[in-house]
Amino acid sequence: MNHELYMTRALELATLGRGFVSPNPMVGCVLVYDDRTGPRIIGEGWHQRYGGPHAEVNAVRSVRPEDEHLLPQATAYVTLEPCSHYGKTPPCADLLVEKRVSRVVVCNDDPNPLVAGRGLTRLREAGIAVETGVLAERGRELNRRFFTQMEQQRPYILLKWAETSDGFIGGPGGQPVSISGPLAQRLVHRWRAEEPAIMVGTNTARNDNPSLNVRLWHGLNPTRIVIDKMGTLPQSLHVFDGSQPTLCYTYNEPPADMQATCVTLNSGKDFLSQLLADLHHRHIQSVLVEGGVALLSSFIQANLWDEMRVFRSPKMLGAGVPAPAPSGRLVSREMVGPDELSIYRAR
Ligand code: AOF
């Protein structure tokens, strides 16, 4: 059977969970029966929402009663190793054993320490043929936030900024200036809705006074993360208006009336690694870092980033705060209205 064809379909189904399953991975499953007349899909499913049934369960449920007797001769294509743990649902590996499918083809192994190979072992011990690694790169790309969280014990970090064609990110003295156009701004709101958290540094919170919510797109507001090492930010800023969950990281004691969850870090230790460890502990899978230049540069210098999204506007400023230098591997470049958007990946 054409493994890549059915795995492509399973990956396509997985993407239907985008935005609804985080911090779980997106997972799809296709059940294929093969006989002399050729292969035919008898069931399909995907993980649809966090806490809900896994892809395999939905695929098995979708099989028509008259096709159920075909399952023992069917192949299950799953984009992630079937789970072996009792989580919010019983183990999917047990379900596939119970249905006695003849073969399971997997795209990615599950790095979750609760699973980590035990799902595959369970299937093999039950006499089911198992093949892994089919379209593995595509699966890792689809669930790159999940794999980073599991393997590196930190959130996936997306750095975003807009610069002028003469390389400035802000006006002289850090004054806010409008650099990118309305289409780029709308796209940024879409990105805010796509990530569970959004972060700004002290100067950006103070000078731009951003709300950090989703207004120009549909979707959930992300958790706001504000860095205020010295604890000097006024509580009158939009980020402290209490309108959405907000985390503030500082070396100081928080003011008593703060409308945010304040986390005091150890000033004798590295700020960024403590910050990322705390976010990981809170199961925040990815963070969109929206500036300013000091915060962006600290992620770049520590080599703790995964993606850079840079708008270059045709505007010129002549003077101001220089933008960071993009690095990594350029993966796409396109025009967004008058602005050129370049996306880089660390690996
Ligand atoms: C599968 N199929 O469709 C998904 C899997 O909290 P729970 O019980 O939903 O378990 C979440 C974990 O299960 C998640 O971190 C990942 O390891 C695995 N996800 N496994 O067999 C699925 N979504």
Ligand code: ZN
């Ligand atoms: Zn499962």
